[in-house]
Each structure stands twice: as structure tokens, then as C-alpha cells.
Amino acid sequence: MKMRLMILAVLVVFFMCGAIRSRAGAEEPTERIRAMLEEIMTIQTDPQLEGSEHREERRAAIKQIIGENIDFDAMAQIALDKQWRNLSLAQRNEFKQIFRDLFQDSYSRLVLNFIKREKVLYPKEDVRRDSATVSTVIVRANDEITVDYSLSKRATDWLVDDVKVDGVSIAGNYRNAFDRVIKKESFEALLNRMRLQQKAIAKSP
Amino acid sequence: MTRPKFEKDGQVRWLAIYLSVIMVTLITTLQGSALAKKGAAAPEKKVLTLQEIQDLVLARSPYIEIGQSEVMAAKSDLRQVESAYFPQLDATLVTGPAADADEPRVENGKIIDPSPGGIFDLGIFGRIDITISQPLYTFGKLSNRREAALRGVKAKQLGIDQKRAELIFRVKQLYYAMVLAEQGLGVADEAEGYFQDIRVRIENLMELGATHVDESDLYMIDAYSAQAKGFKAEAQKGRQVAYFALKSLMGMAASEDFTLAQESLPERQLDLQAQEEYVAKALEQRPEMKQLKQGIEAQKFLWEAAKSDLYPSFFFAVIASVAGAPGRDQFDTPYFTDEFNHEYAGFFAGLQWHFDFGIQQAKVDKERAEYSKLLNTKADAEKNIPIQVANVYQEVVQYATSVKAYEEAASASRKWVVVAFSNFDMGIGTAQRIFEAIEKYGQNRGSYIEALYNYNVGLAQLEYVVGTLAE
Numbered sequence: 270m271k272m273r274l275m276i277l278a279v280l281v282v283f284f285m286c287g288a289i290r291s292r293a294g295a296e297e298p299t300e301r302i303r304a305m306l307e308e309i310m311t312i313q314t315d316p317q318l319e320g321s322e323h324r325e326e327r328r329a330a331i332k333q334i335i336g337e338n339i340d341f342d343a344m345a346q347i348a349l350d351k352q353w354r355n356l357s358l359a360q361r362n363e364f365k366q367i368f369r370d371l372f373q374d375s376y377s378r379l380v381l382n383f384i385k386r387e388k389v390l391y392p393k394e395d396v397r398r399d400s401a402t403v404s405t406v407i408v409r410a411n412d413e414i415t416v417d418y419s420l421s422k423r424a425t426d427w428l429v430d431d432v433k434v435d436g437v438s439i440a441g442n443y444r445n446a447f448d449r450v451i452k453k454e455s456f457e458a459l460l461n462r463m464r465l466q467q468k469a470i471a472k473s474p
Numbered sequence: 475m476t477r478p479k480f481e482k483d484g485q486v487r488w489l490a491i492y493l494s495v496i497m498v499t500l501i502t503t504l505q506g507s508a509l510a511k512k513g514a515a516a517p518e519k520k521v522l523t524l525q526e527i528q529d530l531v532l533a534r535s536p537y538i539e540i541g542q543s544e545v546m547a548a549k550s551d552l553r554q555v556e557s558a559y560f561p562q563l564d565a566t567l568v569t570g571p572a573a574d575a576d577e578p579r580v581e582n583g584k585i586i587d588p589s590p591g592g593i594f595d596l597g598i599f600g601r602i603d604i605t606i607s608q609p610l611y612t613f614g615k616l617s618n619r620r621e622a623a624l625r626g627v628k629a630k631q632l633g634i635d636q637k638r639a640e641l642i643f644r645v646k647q648l649y650y651a652m653v654l655a656e657q658g659l660g661v662a663d664e665a666e667g668y669f670q671d672i673r674v675r676i677e678n679l680m681e682l683g684a685t686h687v688d689e690s691d692l693y694m695i696d697a698y699s700a701q702a703k704g705f706k707a708e709a710q711k712g713r714q715v716a717y718f719a720l721k722s723l724m725g726m727a728a729s730e731d732f733t734l735a736q737e738s739l740p741e742r743q744l745d746l747q748a749q750e751e752y753v754a755k756a757l758e759q760r761p762e763m764k765q766l767k768q769g770i771e772a773q774k775f776l777w778e779a780a781k782s783d784l785y786p787s788f789f790f791a792v793i794a795s796v797a798g799a800p801g802r803d804q805f806d807t808p809y810f811t812d813e814f815n816h817e818y819a820g821f822f823a824g825l826q827w828h829f830d831f832g833i834q835q836a837k838v839d840k841e842r843a844e845y846s847k848l849l850n851t852k853a854d855a856e857k858n859i860p861i862q863v864a865n866v867y868q869e870v871v872q873y874a875t876s877v878k879a880y881e882e883a884a885s886a887s888r889k890w891v892v893v894a895f896s897n898f899d900m901g902i903g904t905a906q907r908i909f910e911a912i913e914k915y916g917q918n919r920g921s922y923i924e925a926l927y928n929y930n931v932g933l934a935q936l937e938y939v940v941g942t943l944a945e
Binding site for chain 1: 657660738741
């Protein structure tokens with residue numbers, strides 16, 4: 270009897286801890302995004318990094334933050350959708366590497382241009398088991414930009430695998446655009462274009 | 475042997491004095507320069523809200539002061555008429571030479587004048603005449619003019635409300651124009667940033683031999699970039715014009731500086747009432763209409779007053795006269811009065827009447843014509859105000875629709891910018907699409923802000939034409 274009670278107590282404590290952990294985890298996606306955007310805002314509002322002459326320094330710092338928060342591999346896979354299954358391991362690895370370089374650079378520029386001294390609101394968070402959506406609103410003078418971040422849980426960390434700007438999914442856009450190029454030309458043609466672009470950004474990191 | 479030491483001590487002392495002088499000079503110079511720097515420091519930039527600017531403009535406007543002076547003048551006219559109900563006193567004091575005169579006597583049945591008749595037998599005299607008159611009944615001359623003057627004061631006070639409304643409307647126009655221009659500058663800078671960014675990427679791709687970019691893309695950047703610079707110059711001019719106009723209206727010194735407390739235009743969308751309600755309100759509340767109504771009433775009283783002038787005025791008066799000449803005997807008789815030597819007083823009731831062959835009647839006709847003119851002005855205003863209100867009302871409705879439409883257009887073109895950049899960055903888009911997207915985004919964003927400006931100015935104008943802006 271005592272043994273049963275002990276097991277029951279252990280189980281109750283175990284489930285309670287689980288519930289507490291899952292509630293704490295439910296707050297994590299928004300906090301993750303908030304921390305990322307605040308870091309970006311700190312860079313964008315740093316008086317020592319003001320002006321066009323410091324644009325590249327700001328971009329490099331933002332690029333690093335983006336690199337820490339985005340799951341490029343998952344995004345690359347989403348962007349290729351069905352085509353992913355047709356690729357060899359080597360092709361997949363190369364694609365993932367190029368996609369990471371290009372997207373990190375592209376998104377850093379987008380953030381550099383769009384997020385400046387704005388106020389960011391966090392109106393909604395939708396957390397499921399291993400995925401979450403954090404809705405944000407960038408409030409600018411007479412302008413509001415809705416940016417929704419899709420996140421997935423990787424080990425103990427939440428990482429972004431898609432961003433929707435004004436409702437436009439960046440991964441979804443890539444999926445459609447890549448699909449068109451592959452169907453019209455080939456995967457190799459797509460990769461060639463991306464390789465060229467990779468070289469171009471490598472010239473001015 | 476001690477001399478060198480003395481000399482050395484002296485040298486040290488002189489060196490110390492010399493150094494002290496240098497130190498004092500240095501300190502004075504440094505302090506002076508610090509003070510000069512402090513004096514030359516840029517003045518503190520005031521951060522002002524729309525309400526603060528309005529308050530400053532209204533408090534310092536000579537335009538309002540003109541209105542206040544007009545009210546004071548109208549009040550003086552009223553006091554003048556009101557004072558005419560009370561007694562009025564006229565006094566005349568004269569002095570001069572008067573021949574000496576002795577009282578006549580009767581000798582042998584003849585009246586003998588014993589007065590000296592020489593040319594040097596002159597004395598001095600003094601005389602004061604006082605008349606106090608009190609109007610009793612004037613057939614409306616005073617009451618009609620008093621009523622007219624009362625309405626004159628009200629009309630001038632309403633004139634100030636009108637001036638206040640004009641100034642508030644002007645301030646709102648300039649304030650919103652300054653916000654608009656500052657946002658325009660921001661958009662131009664943003665566009666410039668995009669163009670610089672894309673230029674570097676195109677140049678790199680061209681060096682790598684990419685076939686989806688060429689020189690024409692760079693020329694396109696130059697073209698768009700120049701266009702953005704032109705737009706920026708226009709926005710800069712607009713900002714400066716609005717800034718200096720507001721500064722001038724606020725009566726700020728040239729050395730003073732200010733900036734706006736708000737960066738964005740109000741985005742509120744008012745639920746407008748029916749157009750007819752605004753028209754009815756305008757005819758009732760507009761300062762010019764209220765002023766016109768007062769003016770018509772005042773003119774009617776002036777017409778009545780002119781008619782009153784055709785009739786006599788009854789009055790009551792007291793007169794008194796005292797005169798004295800030391801060289802003349804007092805000769806008391808009710809039959810004769812010595813103009814230089816007497817005292818008397820009396821009271822009487824009287825009637826004063828001016829009559830002519832057409833002058834007064836012409837004045838009546840003129841006042842009637844003025845009254846008729848004002849009635850026609852009112853009728854004209856009653857026809858035109860609804861048209862003006864309807865025009866402004868429809869503009870506000872149109873701007874409200876434009877705000878929503880351009881907001882959607884700006885949002886859609888921003889999506890386009892995001893997609894165009896993302897595709898180009900992945901090597902699957904063209905620079906042409908980016909330029910088109912940026913151009914469209916700039917146009918739509920500009921149109922949205924402009925529509926928002928027009929909407930806010932339109933709302934202020936609607937309040938102005940309805941007569942509620944200065945409330």
C-alpha cells in the first residue's frame with residue numbers, strides 16, 4: 270500500500286513538473302523572438318553604429334543574430350518541398366549550405382531596412398506541441414507591419430523556420446519560386462543561379 | 475659671494491611672477507572661451523504638440539489683437555450711446571476788458587449816466603455760463619442706437635472667433651504638412667538605402683559574369699535614385715516652408731528652434747454624420763453667420779434710429795450764468811441784464827427739432843438700403859454655405875476611402891518588395907522587379923500618407939466650415 274502511494278506521489282509530482290515545464294515552455298517562443306528583436310533594435314539604435322557609413326557593421330551584427338535564431342536547414346527543406354526527396358545527400362547538403370548563406374544575408378538586409386527604431390507589439394502566440402507561431406506588429410509612423418514567426422522546437426531550443434511579412438510566407442514564396450525554376454529548367458540550373466549569388470555576396474560580406 | 479644668490483632669488487621671484495601672469499592670462503582666456511562657447515551654444519530645441527503650437531499662435535497673434543481692438547472700439551461706441559441717457563453739462567468761461575460803468579441816476583426827471591467815458595476807463599470782467607440738459611423723450615434716437623451698438627459689440631466678438639478658427643485651421647494645415655514632409659524625407663532616405671544596397675549586389679553579380687543583370691540595371695538605379703533625390707528635395711522644401719510659417723505664426727525669434735512632438739499623422743477615422751446635419755450646423759453655428767445675424771439686427775436698429783431723427787427730441791435743462799466786472803456798478807432790474815455783471819439761474823423743458831428738405835429722409839433711405847444689402851448677403855450665404863459644406867464633406871468622404879485604398883495598396887506593394895528582394899537574393903529574381911516594386915511601394919506609401927494628410931486637413935476644414943473648429 271505504502272509502495273503504491275509512493276508511486277502515485279511520484280507520478281503526481283512527475284506530471285505536475287511536466288505541466289509546469291510545458292507552461293514555461295509555452296512562454297519561450299515569444300521570449301525568444303522578443304530577445305532577438307530587442308538585440309536587433311539595440312544594434313539599430315546604437316549611437317556608435319548610426320549612419321550609412323556604419324551600415325555594413327550593423328548588417329554583420331544583425332546577420333549573426335539571425336544565424337543564431339533561424340533553422341536554415343529546416344527552411345531549406347520546406348522551400349524545396351517535394352523536390353527534396355529527389356535529391357542526393359550531397360545535393361541536399363550543398364543546397365542547405367548555399368541556402369543558409371543566401372537567406373541569412375537576404376533576411377539580414379530585410380531586417381536592416383525594415384526594423385529601425387520601431388515599437389514592436391506581440392499580440393498573439395500560438396503554441397502547439399513542437400511548433401509555435403508568434404505574431405508581431407512593427408509599429409512605425411503611420412504604418413504597421415505584421416510579421417509572424419513560425420518556430421519549431423529543436424532539442425531544447427525554439428528556432429524560426431518561416432517568417433510571414435504582411436501575410437506573405439518567405440519559405441512559401443521560395444517553395445513556389447524554386448518549383449517554377451526546377452520545372453522550367455532543372456534543379457542544377459537553380460543551384461547554379463544560387464551558387465553565382467553566393468559568390469556575389471561573398472565579394473561584399 | 476651672496477650676489478649671485480640674490481640674483482638667483484630675484485630670477486626665481488621674477489620667474490614666479492611671470493608664470494603667475496601667464497597662468498592668470500591662461501585661466502582668464504580659458505574662462506572667456508568657455509563663456510563664449512556657452513554663449514554661442516545652440517538654443518534648446520522645443521518639442522511642441524499641435525495643441526501647444528495652437529495655443530502659442532492664438533496667444534501671440536496680432537490678427538487676434540486687431541479683433542480685440544475692434545471689440546474695444548465697439549464697446550466705446552456702446553458706452554458713448556449709453557452715456558447719452560444721462561445729463562450733459564456744458565460750461566463756458568470767458569474773460570476780457572469791459573468799460574467801467576456807474577449806476578444811472580435820475581436828475582430833474584432825466585436819466586443821467588455818470589459813467590466815465592474816457593478811453594482809459596476800462597476794467598476787466600469774467601463770466602461763466604452753465605447749461606445742464608437731460609433728454610426726456612427722443613422717439614427712439616437713443617434706444618435704437620444703443621441696441622445697434624450692443625449688436626456691434628457682439629458682432630466684433632464673433633469676429634474674433636472667426637479669426638481664431640482661421641488661425642487654428644492654418645496651424646493644422648501647416649502642422650500636418652510638416653509631419654507629411656518629414657515622413658516624405660524618411661521614405662526618400664529608405665528608398666536611397668534600398669538603391670545603394672541593390673547597386674552593390676548588381677555590381678558584384680556583373681563582375682561574376684551573371685547574365686540576369688546588366689548595365690541597364692545600374693542605369694535604372696541611377697534613374698530611380700535621382701527621382702528619390704528630387705522627391706527628397708521637394709519634401710525638404712515643404713518641411714522648411716511649413717517650419718518657418720509655423721515659427722512666424724508663433725512669433726518665435728530667429729534664434730529659437732522647435733520640432734514636432736508627433737511623427738505620424740492622426741489615423742482616426744471619424745464616423746461622419748449625415749451631410750444635412752453639417753449644413754444645418756453651419757447655418758446655425760458658423761461665426762460669419764452669427765456675425766451676419768448680429769449685423770442685420772444692428773442695421774435694422776440704425777435704420778429705426780435714422781427714422782427717429784425725423785422727429786423732435788424733448789429735453790429738460792437747467793441754465794445758470796454768473797458774470798462780474800469790478801469797475802461796473804450792479805444794476806438790478808429784471809428788464810435789463812448787464813452781460814458783464816449779473817447772476818441768474820433757471821430751468822426749463824424744451825424741444826429740439828431739425829428739419830430739412832430731404833437730407834434726413836435720404837439718410838433713412840440709405841440705412842434701409844444697407845439693411846436690405848445685409849439681408850441679401852445672408853440669403854446669398856444661405857445658398858453658398860450648403861454648397862461649400864457639401865464640397866468639403868464629400869472631399870472628406872473621398873479621402874477616407876482613399877486612405878483605406880492606399881493603405882491596402884502600400885501593404886500589397888510592400889509584400890511585392892519583400893518577395894522581389896527575396897527572389898533576387900536567391901538568384902531567381904530580376905533587378906527590374908525590385909525597381910518596379912520599390913517604385914510602386916514608394917508611390918502607394920506616398921499616396922497613403924498624402925491621403926491621410928488630406929483627410930486630416932479635410933476634417934479640420936469641415937469643422938471650420940461648420941463653425942466648430944474654435945470650440
